[in-house]
Amino acid sequence: DVKVTQSSRYLVKRTGEKVFLECVQDMDHENMFWYRQDPGLGLRLIYFSYDVKMKEKGDIPEGYSVSREKKERFSLILESASTNQTSMYLCASRAQGGYTFGSGTRLTVV
């Protein structure tokens, strides 16, 4: 089974901090994604990557950037965290037949 691992389950950060969320998959998948999930809004795509060093903006990229230096690792960066970025962040990896999600990082910005 594909394993997608997110480095932190819970994070609390201060407004203005630079925040790194890490995601690692173990199946050599090319396509990886970052979503955020908020009540009533569902999952919204922030950024995705289809290969090393390649990235594409999703639907809500403002305030975020990403890094894909190695195939297995896709990092989400909050350049200057704000309270409206408090959310559940989910990383996903795509394979034939579906997507596998990491267990999520619940980020609180205070």
Add this chain to the structure above:
Amino acid sequence: RKEVEQDPGPFNVPEGATVAFNCTYSNSASQSFFWYRQDCRKEPKLLMSVYSSGNEDGRFTAQLNRASQYISLLIRDSKLSDSATYLCVAELNTGFQKLVFGTGTRLLVSP
């Protein structure tokens, strides 16, 4: 208008009941469709893919109507363990493949 729309529920049903969820999508470029299940405070997990011919996996049946841009999920003989949020998902291919999620339908199965 949301690209994928679902009734948020909750649907409250007794054990053993049959329950159906519906979903509509607006982007005709949507190519593949899925139902995901999400338990409280957990990540979404693939329940099943949805095909035009309809497909069944045990107590679960999924249907796709491309003409009406409509997807359904039928759960027969509901179990307590079916209580979860069910996410309707469309995969778009606009040069890159990406998933678009509905906000989910919450199901509560009671004894």
